[in-house]
Amino acid sequence: MTTRIDAALRQVSDTRCLRIGTGVLASVTEVLSQYFDQRSAVVVADENTFAAAGKLVYEQLQAAGHAVAAPIIFPGTPTPYADFDKVLVLEEAFRTCDAIPVVVGSGTLNDLTKLAAYRTGRQYLCVATAASMDGYTAFGSAITKAGFKQTMACPAPRAVIADLDVLAQAPPELKASGYADLLGKVTAGADWLLADALELEPIDKRAWSLVQESLRAWTAHPHRLRDGDPQALSDLFAGLTLTGLAMQLSASSRPASGSEHRFSHLWEMQMGPAAALHGFKVGVGTIAAAALYERLLARDLTRLDIAKCCRAWPSRTEVERAVRQGHDHPQLAEQAVAESLAKYIDASRLRQRLLLLQQRWPALREQLQAQLLPADQLQSLLQAAGCPTDPTGIGVSWPQLRASYDLARTIRSRYTVLDLVAETGLLAECVEELFAPGGFWARSSQGQL
Ligand SMILES: [Zn+2]
Missing domain, CATH: 3.40.50.1970 (Rossmann fold)
Incomplete structure (x- = not known):
């Protein structure tokens, strides 16, 4: 190492x-x-x-x-x-x-x-x-x-x-938090693949390999880390260090931060300084993002009705209004409006983007499947490391989690799966599936929903 x-x-x-x-x-x-x-x-x-x-x-x-x-x-x-x-x-x-x-x-x-x-x-x-x-x-x-x-x-x-x-x-919860921050690179990587395929943010191969090449190995043994194995701690720190260097190399947090960090940052801003450790929020955000990817990957986007997506696409003014209404905190709302408008595209550009998505979906879907881990598995790994594995463990309510699938997209202009589900008109139905009886969050909530 x-x-x-x-x-x-x-x-x-x-x-x-x-x-x-x-x-x-x-x-x-x-x-x-x-x-x-x-x-x-x-x-x-x-x-x-x-x-x-x-x-x-x-x-x-x-x-x-x-x-x-x-x-x-x-x-x-x-x-x-x-x-x-x-x-x-x-x-x-x-x-x-x-x-x-x-x-x-x-x-x-x-x-x-x-x-x-x-x-x-x-x-x-x-x-x-x-x-x-x-x-x-x-x-x-x-x-x-x-x-x-x-x-x-x-x-x-x-x-x-x-x-x-x-x-x-x-304190042991700090290394558990570091583990979760590192595991979050699973979804961060998937989001980068997405942004690369849509020609929005090309993958920098050097930064990518610093983070992704050994990610599975670094995160494979959460029990050892929890039990105090010095090698596991050393591996974790090496992984976190190389990830930091990848961000330094690209002068951007893209190699290390995607939709899971949007959830985490949203919750931190909603809850303020008393919120849970950074990695703990990222961990739950990683599960949330991976579960969303599962719903997305279950669909064949080559058959997407692009004309329908474009007809339903909101205007700039409608986006501004919806984002402002979505956030309770006025300053957060203003910044979210700025970030959302920075990435706003009109319906004709949306059409171009969705055509590209349609064309690249078969290969992209395979890449995403290889990159991601099932949400269930992420949950088990995080649990073994001693991290919270559902929103209540970090002080987020179930309705707040549900609303976060919409709000997390608005707080940063960076493109992630949260944007893709919005642009393809699939956000509401994917979220519905996650929370409906038998859905991922309904199962993990054990009747608390
Ligand atoms: Zn982080």
Whole structure:
């Protein structure tokens, strides 16, 4: 795996150094000296990650004679949330010195530091504390601004240090979350195949293979991960790292984020900071997307009535009205309108797109079938990893899940299966099938629907 990571590292432009292994925490001072021009540093952590590794990093830097500013430590509870106000807090702190930010933490802390470091024109070093998501080595930062979660463009860290002993000590739900984020690449990949076939977003083969080539192997043994097997944890982290590098390589989250992330981001915006872990929402979103794909793949789209689809196609104004009405939160509604209109096509372009779909469907269907896993199987894998497997496990109600099949499409212009079912006029009937007696969600809800 190290060879693959090293090879990937040579292809990307931001990250120069990746140290993954047991005991690598001790290399912080060496990495700082070797990969950064500046010798002074400032540690960013929260109370939990400071106790887990931050204090040690801080002491090492001091002992090695680096000029170390007072650490910036966010409260441990409630868990910090990646909102734009905190980016501004960090930015202000960074502007008072010229130190290299050394962030010790996982998703939120890394996202906050990544953007604040970029906005203050400096590179940063990331010390990972949990195998909880794929953002360490990714281009871009997932930040909520004015109630709307978005990926803001900014470079990945120059160096990442991930000590497997530190990762193993993290709360077990964090690695379960990382597992689910990785498993989500099954549907993310399917959505990319779709966008590629419709000539909307071509597949970048290098980024694709970094994520997809070993995805089945990385996700095959959730029990081992749950039981604390060090190799399983190491494999998970390698998978998350390579996925991040794929995003860095394409300067886009497309290789790692499709319809499953639309569900996850929608729920996060609906529920706010108290929502479940990122990977847990992605996991349920992955099941939701895979179940939708099953309904879609059960159909022969070569026989699609294109004229009927075009007649039923809403105008721009109708889309705007429907999207605005669909969201309760006004700011979310405004952003969703902007994203939906950005991908709006008129009926004549829809006709062209559906003709292309019809022509490519037999080959595309085979590709999608090979890429996807059955929703039942995804559910079993997630359960074995210790993840929630239905909406109630992440605080989403059954009616909210049902409505999400329509709303999740609206929050981003990126093309996914959610768009395809809308454009082919199949959304309502596919969702009906999922929730009707005997349908996928009716079965998994065990009578709670
Ligand atoms: Zn993710």
